[in-house]
Amino acid sequence: MTDADAADLAQRVREGDLRLYELEDHADADTAAAARRHLLAEETGTDLGAVGDYAFDAADAESNVENMIGAAQVPMGVVGPLPVDGGAASGEHHLPLATTEGALLASVNRGVSTIRNAGGATARVLKSGMTRAPVFKVEDVAAAGEVSAWVREHVDDLAEAAESTTSHGELQDVTPYVVGDNVFLRFDYDTKDAMGMNMATIATEAACEVVEAETPADLVALSGNLCSDKKPAAINAVEGRGRTVAADVLVPHEQVEERLDTTTEAIVEANTRKNLVGSAKAGALGFNAHAANVVAAAFLALGQDIAQVVEGSNAITTVDAREDGLYASVTIASLEVGTVGGGTKLPTQAEALDVLGYAGGGDPAGSNADALAEVIAAAALAGELSLLAALSSRHLSSAHAELGR
Structure with a gap:
């Protein structure tokens, strides 16, 4: 159909002959979206050219959104290579992350570099189960x-x-x-x-x-909120939901100083006073620095249910000074991820999963989603290391200032 067809559909909506959600019954999905943009542009005076400039067939998104007008574009970057020795993930990984927060990927990549030079992260899915209550x-x-x-x-x-x-x-x-x-x-x-x-x-x-x-x-x-989906809930922090996954690394003391510009002792103190004592005083469910940053950016890039970042923030970061280095771990109690269904079939998200290497169903079944959870946990660990180092060395604000964020 043409622009004239979209304008005609928009006029029929204005006249009350059609409703917004009925447009796909009278035109293809892209024309229906164009008609809604036309209507909004006239009623609000807004130029929706960028919203309407998307790279996929609108018909492919019909199971993902209603009353489609276009697409929201979020900048996507990549961190890596991140070596992960997992129960399902193996080898080096380039992880696409989508965010509007400047300095995030730079920070995570500093942690990734530290983990890589320490020999990589170990990760395991400890429990798996989606709940409905x-x-x-x-x-x-x-x-x-x-x-x-x-x-x-x-x-x-x-x-x-x-x-x-x-x-x-x-x-x-x-x-x-x-x-x-x-x-x-x-x-x-x-x-x-x-x-x-x-x-x-x-x-x-x-x-x-x-x-x-x-x-x-x-x-x-059918849902009594004891599931508990998309809400902060202690039951998910304790019992888990989706994947309960953990990642850890041992960084030699000299590498802490060379790569993170701080000391093992300073990071341990920052973690104890901030992530443990501070979180306890706040009554928080998550005892971490900013694990949700990596979870959210990964969810946006990889086609996950973005609202479930709420559960993905149920993470505890531990740090310990050992004789041979800094031991650090992140355990995410309720990371809800998948590699099939939902937004994973959208073109940019599917490409991002291909970059990671875990698109579609795994063999055995469940192994790709397990691997995805392990890589996200390892990346969250990288983010925790980098932020704790910036805080303990008092470089947080200067890093943001230097990057103009």
């Missing part, structure tokens, strides 16, 4: 106890129902939680290489039908 109402506490007991004895029956909805997901466990006449059931799934939130939701709905049929519980909401 519906809430049911019951008559009283006695009924709540009855439901909880039945669920504990019939996990296999719930698994049969849940897994009938998917060819990939596997139900690992169901944990009941009771609050008065409320029963929460926290379902935990192995979702392989998918982040798996939609998979877990659909599977849980099928299992809930069994619970309602076999117990006195009535479903109130």
